[in-house]
Amino acid sequence: MTTPAAPPRTSATGTPHTRREGRAKVTGEARYAADIPFAELAHGWLVTSTVARGRIRSIDADAVLAMPGVLAVLHHGNALRLTPGAGVMGPDANLQLLQDDRVPHVGWPVALVVAETQEQAREGADALVITYDEEPHDTAFRADHPGLRPTTPSPLAMPDVDQGDPDAELAASAVVVDREYTTPEEFHNAMEPHAAMARWENGRLEVVDSNQGSYAVAQVLAKLFSLDADKVRVRSEHVGGGFGSKGLRLPHAVLAAMATTVLHRPVRVVLTRRQMFSLVGHRPATAQRVRLGADADGRLRVLEHETASATSTVHEYAEQSTRHSRILYAADAFRLRTRVVPLDVPTPSFMRAPGWTPGSFAVESAMDELAAEVGVDPIALRIRNEPEVGPVSGLPFSSRNLVGCLEEGARRFGWADRDPRPGVRRDGRWLLGTGVASSAHSAGVGASTAAITAEADGTFTVRVTAADIGTGARTALSQIAADALDVSPGSVRIRIADSDFGPAWLAGGSMGTASWAWAITEAAVALRKKLADVIDVPPEGITAGADTTELLGAREQRESHGYGAQFAEVAVDPLSGEVRVRRMLGIFAVGRVVNPLTARSQLVGGMTWGLSMALHEEGARDDVSGGLANGDLAGYHVAANADVPVIEADWVEDHDTYNPSGIKGLGEIGIVGGAAAIANAVWHATGVRHRHLPISLDRVLNGGRR
Numbered sequence: 001m002t003t004p005a006a007p008p009r010t011s012a013t014g015t016p017h018t019r020r021e022g023r024a025k026v027t028g029e030a031r032y033a034a035d036i037p038f039a040e041l042a043h044g045w046l047v048t049s050t051v052a053r054g055r056i057r058s059i060d061a062d063a064v065l066a067m068p069g070v071l072a073v074l075h076h077g078n079a080l081r082l083t084p085g086a087g088v089m090g091p092d093a094n095l096q097l098l099q100d101d102r103v104p105h106v107g108w109p110v111a112l113v114v115a116e117t118q119e120q121a122r123e124g125a126d127a128l129v130i131t132y133d134e135e136p137h138d139t140a141f142r143a144d145h146p147g148l149r150p151t152t153p154s155p156l157a158m159p160d161v162d163q164g165d166p167d168a169e170l171a172a173s174a175v176v177v178d179r180e181y182t183t184p185e186e187f188h189n190a191m192e193p194h195a196a197m198a199r200w201e202n203g204r205l206e207v208v209d210s211n212q213g214s215y216a217v218a219q220v221l222a223k224l225f226s227l228d229a230d231k232v233r234v235r236s237e238h239v240g241g242g243f244g245s246k247g248l249r250l251p252h253a254v255l256a257a258m259a260t261t262v263l264h265r266p267v268r269v270v271l272t273r274r275q276m277f278s279l280v281g282h283r284p285a286t287a288q289r290v291r292l293g294a295d296a297d298g299r300l301r302v303l304e305h306e307t308a309s310a311t312s313t314v315h316e317y318a319e320q321s322t323r324h325s326r327i328l329y330a331a332d333a334f335r336l337r338t339r340v341v342p343l344d345v346p347t348p349s350f351m352r353a354p355g356w357t358p359g360s361f362a363v364e365s366a367m368d369e370l371a372a373e374v375g376v377d378p379i380a381l382r383i384r385n386e387p388e389v390g391p392v393s394g395l396p397f398s399s400r401n402l403v404g405c406l407e408e409g410a411r412r413f414g415w416a417d418r419d420p421r422p423g424v425r426r427d428g429r430w431l432l433g434t435g436v437a438s439s440a441h442s443a444g445v446g447a448s449t450a451a452i453t454a455e456a457d458g459t460f461t462v463r464v465t466a467a468d469i470g471t472g473a474r475t476a477l478s479q480i481a482a483d484a485l486d487v488s489p490g491s492v493r494i495r496i497a498d499s500d501f502g503p504a505w506l507a508g509g510s511m512g513t514a515s516w517a518w519a520i521t522e523a524a525v526a527l528r529k530k531l532a533d534v535i536d537v538p539p540e541g542i543t544a545g546a547d548t549t550e551l552l553g554a555r556e557q558r559e560s561h562g563y564g565a566q567f568a569e570v571a572v573d574p575l576s577g578e579v580r581v582r583r584m585l586g587i588f589a590v591g592r593v594v595n596p597l598t599a600r601s602q603l604v605g606g607m608t609w610g611l612s613m614a615l616h617e618e619g620a621r622d623d624v625s626g627g628l629a630n631g632d633l634a635g636y637h638v639a640a641n642a643d644v645p646v647i648e649a650d651w652v653e654d655h656d657t658y659n660p661s662g663i664k665g666l667g668e669i670g671i672v673g674g675a676a677a678i679a680n681a682v683w684h685a686t687g688v689r690h691r692h693l694p695i696s697l698d699r700v701l702n703g704g705r706r
């Protein structure tokens, strides 16, 4: 008689799982960096500059030091000297806080008041008198600014592209679309403000932070404070949103570490919402010129894209908007330029789908304009220009299913009946229109380590310095580990966000899950080998680890991206200028989807942000003071529930083994193309083209002028 085989276990990945920490979060049991109590905790409050450019003349600390509870006033005259050159993605002078008297923008940290309570620290910070020698400043961004210059070459910079003969192709084109598009300063507003507690414990600097990558933050702090790498431990258990703002700029963590070193007691620093508008990066204003030359049937002969963005005088950040034009469409010639204008403004940084987001607004709007010019359906136009290989790189695609997204989206959205003429549909006072745009985002993988312990009780513990910034990373990783170990997710414990677990990629660049999954899968293979010869697991368990650095280095180069198609239907009231988005549909090709439940949340969240970008978000910089007139959530509008209609996100087949996990990442792609789909729908509704975001009521009333 043969033993019946065990029933096959259902794979954990690909099926919906509610997030593991969901109950803890909704009951308030989950504690964030600013919630965790520490004995002897002191509180730091940042003082930031009120002038846009100049030097600090005086700081009157004595009066503040005499106030109740105040323990210290740190400023450039007494602060610890930091080691220059630190940064996650290359040296970033924004980390060199309180090092000199120079003020580079409104909102730059000039002092930290530390006190027994947060209220006393705030009171002291409010009372601190600082005088400045002001210098004339310039905060007004424009593409024809005399300071416009090419970006400084670096591993991160997008090189300019000159391919084929753009001038000859333009001359030979039957149709040329040549337009300028602009996007304003935009700000990520993670619900949880940045916060860090720092203390010295057994000769190590310990930081409890809110970040997107605890290993990276630990390395930066070690470098800044000239410590051995193993003398810093950073943890970040729960994170209330990041979007690129948590991990590169860390004024809260740097100043908390500085203060605890001086005071010999734990110090916590929490940023205010207003401080987040100047200290943790933002999406810079962009001005983009797109020139498309095409044959009469819409086939592209030339794609030119010149993008300019604002940066600061502290550190160069260039918004890499030509990412989109490098990958979406075939053309005989390309001319791509990335330029920056240094101004006396805070340093921009990565913000959800950096480069792709503003770039897709310009290029996908221009494609819609071309479709109208040549009289070709916007979806057919895109499919007609589908490339065989990377249009600029010539590299093969790891996989690419943009056409599948456009076709499936068209079917589900009901595109076939669309009357292409603009401004001819009405619903009472509302003009109605529909629009489409392509979406894409790079699908990268970063080197990571992970370790798995087989415990004596038959369960497994995974350790990886992942970050769960609200995405459900813990849950997805438990599914991946369960499948790799061939056990149920319930027997897998996931421990993340502790730099002591070793190097791992950040929750950034839509690379987190793919990077960590690869390391976990390798560790599982190693562990199963070890366990094969084991009869009894000892009390301390059996552990195997993995490091994907070499595997990654051995890969051939590919163009690896996720793709998508965004559809929007809008109603426009030509009398009030109001634009209502009535529905949105996004169909994506993003490799293997680990957890459909949290994946859909990511995509819908991104699409909601696309709506917010299209209609609401705009930093209003007052060029007289150099500061933001609306640097808080009262003045900086983001889409609220009432603005957001039914948003549907789904995906099509995209089998890709370039990274063995098949995961492409989908944290950012949901925002890409959304604003263009809505702007294209507004054109279809009204016949007026909106090339300047946001499409506010006044812009609708004044015909889309800047």
Ligand code: MOS
Residues within 6 Å of the ligand: 212, 242, 243, 244, 245, 350, 351, 352, 353, 354, 507, 508, 509, 510
């Ligand atoms: Mo993302 S902007 O890479 O956190």
